[in-house]
Amino acid sequence: MSATPVETLVSSLGSLDVPVERTPPEGFDEALAPHLGSPAVGVSLDGAGVSLAGTDVTVDPTPAELKAAHTGVTTGAFAVADYGSVVIPSAADGTELVSLYVDRHVAVVDARDVLPGMEAAFDRFGETIRADGLSAIVATGPSATADMGALVRGAHGPSDVRVVLVERGDGGAERAGDGSDETTGDESGTERGGDDR
Amino acid sequence: MTDAAELREIMSSEGEAVGVNTRGFNRGRYESTARLPDYEQLKTEARTIKEDAIERLPALVDQLRTTIESNGGTVYVADDADDANRYVREVVADRGASRVAKSKSMTSEEIEVNDALEADGVDVVETDLGEWVLQVADEAPSHIVAPAIHKSREAIADLFNERFDPEEPLETAEELTRFARDHLGELVDDAEVGMTGANFITADTGTLALVTSEGNARKTVAGTDTQIAVAGVEKVVPSVEDLRPFVELIGRSGTGQDITSYVSLLTPPVGTPTVDFADDETPLSELDADREFHLVLIDNGRMAMRDDEELKETLYCIRCSACSNSCANFQEVGGHAFGGETYSGGIATGWETGIEGLDTAAEFNDLCTGCTRCVNACPVGIDIPWINTVVRDRINRSDGERFDFLVDGLTPDAEGREDDDGGSPPLGKRFFGNFETVAKLGSATAPLSNWVADTGLARRAMDRVLGIDPRRELPSFERETxxxxxxxxxxxxxxxxxxxxxxxxxxxxxxxxxxxxxxxxxxxxxxxxxxxxxxxxxxxxxxxxxxxxxxxxxxxxxxxxxxxxxxxxxxxxxxxxxxxxxxxxxxxxxxxxxxxxxxxxxxxxxxxxxxxxxxxxxxxxxxxxxxxxxxxxxxxxxxxxxxxxxxxxxxxxxxxxxxxxxxxxxxxxxxxxxxxxxxxxxxxxxxxxxxxxxxxxxxxxxxxxxxxxxxxxxxxxxxxxxxxxxxxxxxxxxxxxxxx
Known part of the structure; x- marks a missing residue:
């Protein structure tokens, strides 16, 4: 009766009120479309094995285009099922900026990159960071604050997060090898304004 | 010491907001930790990691310095607040910065870096919404995680409406948040330097972990080209894998969130390109990521705490706020009463003693009653009541000369026997500490003792000499034990x-x-x-x-x-x-x-x-x-x-x-x-x-x-x-x- 990591992720995202879309690669454009506000910008989704070429998303925007965008589409390097978290790498293509300076962030994650929990996640971080000096954000739900007297979704970061899971026909067996390179991210967020204490 | 009138004033103005918020956090802690199947095991792991890290701290700091310097960053270990501020001011001046955007950091509060920078004419902007409210109101944090916890929504609305005079008066939390975000967003976009704290720093990779929810720390780093991270030297842990228990515990233990919205794992130099949002020609991928990084590790008394067997545990603290939220007294008075110069809640007695000294701890230490409700709540198992007891003992010995002559004989205690050079507790403390003598005398002379004790004259004397409140009924001693x-x-x-x-x-x-x-x-x-x-x-x-x-x-x-x-x-x-x-x-x-x-x-x-x-x-x-x-x-x-x-x-x-x-x-x-x-x-x-x-x-x-x-x-x-x-x-x- 134990759920697969993907099922757990879907359930965790549900409890965070983060809409999630599961799609095969060939259905990606249609799956993404309802989650795009306008204007939408994005970065390459190679890491998730899909492309934004057939969508209305402006890929590799200028800073001005990013600032004006409603929706930002990026990959998530991987996801953490127990928490509904998506890992956003601070990569040279501007993934972090596209996930941050928008009202809505859409994270595209390869279903084979869904890890069960934080132990697996930090094992992967350890390998990856020691190898490549990666920086990344573990993002869970939209940005949020309770500093103004009640919980508000949408503080400095996006108020709305969506996840698109790309599932291949082999049932989503975990990708071999891993631990090396990046992908992109998504994020999400929960509640109150914690922070560096 | 905070007296009855001051406590009454604080409870009246801040008690309700503090109570609602801390009790909410505390309930959330119970619920969230109950959802974590290996909660106790993770606490043990976290404790073990901290014990090991503090034990090996000098070597870990050396390793961290090597790692960060080989990545192109700098590490400065500051002896004290002045030393830290001098270094920060130099970095800011070298960058030619006119504005520093800050994300929330208690350590930066400890060294009062804002004052130091502002004295140089630098504009310092607190981007955490709670911290910004306090910056506008010119108040101090009342809670180590939710700094403006003592202010109600209405009070914040009044503050903003008066200070900024918006076209439409602000009212709801959504309106206040939107206003603050828009106002701060413009300021952050123009800042040259971003200053953050760090919840944890890994010695093996030089990775900073920042636990946040608003996204301001992300923008503070991603939106500027010079990052200064200010952190206590005790924040260093050996490896990236060691972050795992803390990431799972810190939000749950503090505000009752399974995890906060963002856990940033920053391994400078951060690869995200630096941007000028006016640029409408260059795609992001063609921009450079030319960033400077400075880590300022603060000693400020910590290495001496490490050598103090009784205070050392304080350094395991991850500043989650569980000891504040689970404290019945804190829930009533908040950190403005139950706190020192910077830190608040039960663990603050350890921090303030180590950083500021006994006098500061003495201001609030008596608000810890030793109820121990924080002990299981603490994710690293610090015996916070014991630290409070030890510090109280030291305070007693440091300023006890008053009244000593009065209590000889009445108080057959061992205080002062042990060390002749020290002081001894004040009379009220000795009275309560030697209650056995009082009780024996009370039973031997009951019911006369009860009748005399209840007379107005006796109660006034107890009030004046011993500090016993006349509104309390006294114990009634039985003649037969x-x-x-x-x-x-x-x-x-x-x-x-x-x-x-x-x-x-x-x-x-x-x-x-x-x-x-x-x-x-x-x-x-x-x-x-x-x-x-x-x-x-x-x-x-x-x-x-x-x-x-x-x-x-x-x-x-x-x-x-x-x-x-x-x-x-x-x-x-x-x-x-x-x-x-x-x-x-x-x-x-x-x-x-x-x-x-x-x-x-x-x-x-x-x-x-x-x-x-x-x-x-x-x-x-x-x-x-x-x-x-x-x-x-x-x-x-x-x-x-x-x-x-x-x-x-x-x-x-x-x-x-x-x-x-x-x-x-x-x-x-x-x-x-x-x-x-x-x-x-x-x-x-x-x-x-x-x-x-x-x-x-x-x-x-x-x-x-x-x-x-x-x-x-x-x-x-x-x-x-x-x-x-x-x-x-x-x-x-x-x-x-x-x-x-």
Missing amino acids: LVEWFADRDATVDDPVRRAVLYPDLYTNHVQVERGKAAVRVLEALGVDVVVPPAPSSGRAPLSQGMIATARDHAERVTDALLPHVDDGREVVVIEPSDHALFEREYERLLPAERHDRLRANSYEVLEYVYGLLENGASADALAEGAGERVAYHGHCQQRTLGGDAYTTAVLERRGFDVATSDVECCGMAGSFGYKRDYYEVSVAAGEELAAQFTADDTEDRTVVASGTSCLDQLDHLLDRESRHPVQLLDDRSEERNVR
């Missing part, structure tokens, strides 16, 4: 199933004698051979006043009195839960391990013992039947920390009582605390939370039951109906079942 009553009795058990020594704690022996008699009868009814020998008081009273030497003397004499009975095959049964908890926990600090182990292994709280008897086949029919009687039970704080309250509930339910339980952390009485003039009103405010739970629709008709002497005193003070100890409910032959 429990030990004396028992000595005149014949044994009633011929063929005992077990043999026990009932410890005649101070309150049961002299004041609440009826509960002691009930305990004897209940144990005998279950086939236990009981003795009640004379025994010294436990040392709880002096320990609570920070009189450790006196408490140790009590501990030694108590074990001298009880261990021979243990060696004779008897088990130690304790009625007063604060004393049982002392045997279990604090005696470990006061006694040789072997003696403590023997006492602890053979000691039981009375209802725990009854539970054990019933589980081992004793007939429950020998006990009074509940027959559906509705009771409201408040377990004692220290008893609940040890998990002991569940036995009481189980036994009462087994006998057919219908039990409702309170869920406040502490009744607020805490031995002498509630008697003290300065703290009476805080104590009552905390007690009212409990009283409210026992006067609700479902509880107002229930029989009030509590295990602790203090809890019973507080409940009697605040409720119209009388309370009693649970063992009295089980005592079929008690002539005065309804009176304790």
Whole structure:
């Protein structure tokens, strides 16, 4: 009766009120479309094995285009099922900026990159960071604050997060090898304004 | 020390907002940690990592410096606040920066870097919304995680409307948040330098972990080209994998979030390109990521704390705020009263002693009553009450010369015997610390002592000289002590199933004698051979006043009195839960391990013992039947920390009582605390939370039951109906079942 990591992720995202879309690669454009506000910008989704070429998303925007965008589409390097978290790498293509300076962030994650929990996640971080000096954000739900007297979704970061899971026909067996390179991210967020204490 | 008038003012202006928020966080902690299957195991892991990291700290700092420098960053270890600020000012000046965007950092509050930069004409913008509210209001944080917790939505709206005069007055939390985000967003976009703290820093990779929710720390780093991270030197952990337990525990332990929205793992240099949002030609991928990174590690007393066996544990603190939120007193007064220069809550006594000194800790240290509710809440298992006790002892010894001449003879304690150069506790503390002497005298002269003590003249003298609040009823001493009553009795058990020594704690022996008699009868009814020998008081009273030497003397004499009975095959049964908890926990600090182990292994709280008897086949029919009687039970704080309250509930339910339980952390009485003039009103405010739970629709008709002497005193003070100890409910032959 134990759920697969993907099922757990879907359930965790549900409890965070983060809409999630599961799609095969060939259905990606249609799956993404309802989650795009306008204007939408994005970065390459190679890491998730899909492309934004057939969508209305402006890929590799200028800073001005990013600032004006409603929706930002990026990959998530991987996801953490127990928490509904998506890992956003601070990569040279501007993934972090596209996930941050928008009202809505859409994270595209390869279903084979869904890890069960934080132990697996930090094992992967350890390998990856020691190898490549990666920086990344573990993002869970939209940005949020309770500093103004009640919980508000949408503080400095996006108020709305969506996840698109790309599932291949082999049932989503975990990708071999891993631990090396990046992908992109998504994020999400929960509640109150914690922070560096 | 904060006095009654100051505490009253703070409670009146900030208490409600602080109470609602901290109780919400605390409830969230219980719920969130319950969802984590390996919670206890992760706490143990976290503790182990911190112990190891602090042990190896100098080597880890060297490793971290090598790692960060090889990545192109710089590390500066600052001796103190001035040293840190000098370095930060140089970095900012070298960058030619006119604005520094900051994300929340308590360490930056500690060194007061904003003042240092502003003196150079640099604009410093706090981007955390709570911190920004305080920057606008020019106030200090009242909570280490949610700094503006003392301000209501209405107060924030008034502040913004007055200061910024928006076209439409701001009202809702959404409006206030949007306004703040837009206002701050423009300021951050123009900042050259981003300053962050760090929750953890890994020595193996130079990775900073930042635990945040708003996204401002992300923008502070991603939106600027020069990052300065300011962190206490104790934040270094060995490796990336070590972050895992902390990431799973910190949000749950603090605000009750399973995880905060963002955990940034930054390994400078961060690869994200630097942007000018006016640029409408260059795609992001073609921009450079030309960033500078400076890590400023602050000593400021920490390395000396590391060498101080009693304060060292403070360095394990991950600043989650669990000790604040789980504290009944903090819930009433907040960090402006229960805090020092920078830090607040129970652990602040350790931080402020190490960083600022004893004088600062002395301002608020007495607000820790040693209830221990923070102990299990702390994700790294710091014995926060013990740190408070140790610091109180040091404060006593540092400024005790007053009154000494007055108390010779009346206060036969060990304070001052141990070290001749030190001071000793003030008179009020010595009075409460030596309550055994008072109680013995009280019983010997009862009822005259009770009658004299209640006269106006005596109460005024107690108020003036000892600081005992005249609004509190004093304990009424019984002429015949429990030990004396028992000595005149014949044994009633011929063929005992077990043999026990009932410890005649101070309150049961002299004041609440009826509960002691009930305990004897209940144990005998279950086939236990009981003795009640004379025994010294436990040392709880002096320990609570920070009189450790006196408490140790009590501990030694108590074990001298009880261990021979243990060696004779008897088990130690304790009625007063604060004393049982002392045997279990604090005696470990006061006694040789072997003696403590023997006492602890053979000691039981009375209802725990009854539970054990019933589980081992004793007939429950020998006990009074509940027959559906509705009771409201408040377990004692220290008893609940040890998990002991569940036995009481189980036994009462087994006998057919219908039990409702309170869920406040502490009744607020805490031995002498509630008697003290300065703290009476805080104590009552905390007690009212409990009283409210026992006067609700479902509880107002229930029989009030509590295990602790203090809890019973507080409940009697605040409720119209009388309370009693649970063992009295089980005592079929008690002539005065309804009176304790």
